[in-house]
Amino acid sequence: MLDFGDEVDNPLKKAYKVEITEVKDENGDGAINLSDVQYLLQNGKNVISILKGNGDFRSDECVELLKQSDIVVTNPPFSLFREYVAQLDTYDKDFIIMGNTNTLVCKEVFRMFMKDRIRTGYTHFNTGMFFYVPDSFEKYHHMENGRKMARVSTSCWYTNLPVKKHTEELVLYKHYTPEDYPKYDNYDAIEVKTYTDIPCDYYGVMGVPITFLDKYNPNQFEIIWQASGNTYANAPKEILKALGFNPNIKYGGGLGTPVLNGKATYTRVLIRRKQPAPVAYLPNEVSATKAAESAE
Numbered sequence: 001m002l003d004f005g006d007e008v009d010n011p012l013k014k015a016y017k018v019e020i021t022e023v024k025d026e027n028g029d030g031a032i033n034l035s036d037v038q039y040l041l042q043n044g045k046n047v048i049s050i051l052k053g054n055g056d057f058r059s060d061e062c063v064e065l066l067k068q069s070d071i072v073v074t075n076p077p078f079s080l081f082r083e084y085v086a087q088l089d090t091y092d093k094d095f096i097i098m099g100n101t102n103t104l105v106c107k108e109v110f111r112m113f114m115k116d117r118i119r120t121g122y123t124h125f126n127t128g129m130f131f132y133v134p135d136s137f138e139k140y141h142h143m144e145n146g147r148k149m150a151r152v153s154t155s156c157w158y159t160n161l162p163v164k165k166h167t168e169e170l171v172l173y174k175h176y177t178p179e180d181y182p183k184y185d186n187y188d189a190i191e192v193k194t195y196t197d198i199p200c201d202y203y204g205v206m207g208v209p210i211t212f213l214d215k216y217n218p219n220q221f222e223i224i225w226q227a228s229g230n231t232y233a234n235a236p237k238e239i240l241k242a243l244g245f246n247p248n249i250k251y252g253g254g255l256g257t258p259v260l261n262g263k264a265t266y267t268r269v270l271i272r273r274k275q276p277a278p279v280a281y282l283p284n285e286v287s288a289t290k291a292a293e294s295a296e
Helices: 034-043 060-068 078-090 101-105 107-114 210-214 237-242 283-295
Strands: 016-018 048-050 071-074 094-100 129-132 142-144 147-152 155-159 205-208 221-227 268-273
Touching: 060 078, 078 094, 078 101, 078 107, 094 101, 101 107, 101 155, 101 210, 107 221, 129 142, 129 155, 210 268, 221 237
Parallel strands: 071 094
Antiparallel strands: 016 048, 094 155, 129 147, 142 147, 205 268, 221 268
16 A cells, blocks of 8 residues: 555554465455455455555655556545646556646646647546445535445546547538637637537637547647646646747736636647548549539
8 A cells, every 4th residue: 555645654553565466255255346355355364464664655665666567546635636647647557546626737637638648537527436435424416326426526537548539530521710719818729618619610729628638539639738827837838839828918817827818718738639630531532523624
């Protein structure tokens, strides 16, 4: 059990390693599931060993354990999420981890989205995730199997493993007009209020809500950067130039917040649709096309 730094100085807490090589139907209920793992940990022998250090994931001991792993599944705290994800990326590890949706726009995590090295998992962004809570909790959302469950609306899965929804193309049906898609005052990009409104006939830069990342398909779109209060401090100069960014226009929220008709908007992900592949015509189709052009 690795420690994320919350209680590394607590002498009563011991860091340990659990090794499970086989799980059987230990409780005899006819199924092999987590209850069998729980039984194994409570009753098995030689499955737990105490670590030499305090279990901090940054320690040499724990880094060596990370190197041995094939896939990492955990729930790092919000305060250390960026550092932990960076470590996983450094050691090129497959992972499935829980995190806060607010980390979507953290520069370290966002850059991984741009490189397609992280993506959201199977979490409904409008719902969040439900967790079992102790019976002593007075605030909870519903009961399941006789146990209280509470919803954390800002939690989601993150992974670098294949996720089907990120290979599916968004169906675009709306058409671009300057009236429906106004241009920002400080960016050469248009405002798109929701990912479902992305126009089907526009290939310039667009600003979309951060929830777009939950639908992002790198084969259909390209992430240019994000427009937020810290954009000017973090974006390379060549990207700012390509975005037509005007640093003289500022309206609260920091230099980089998208401004529309003199008013600041929300943080936006700046994207661009990828051009469709050119149509490959057969020789007879080319001849027919030329013939039609000549007739005109």
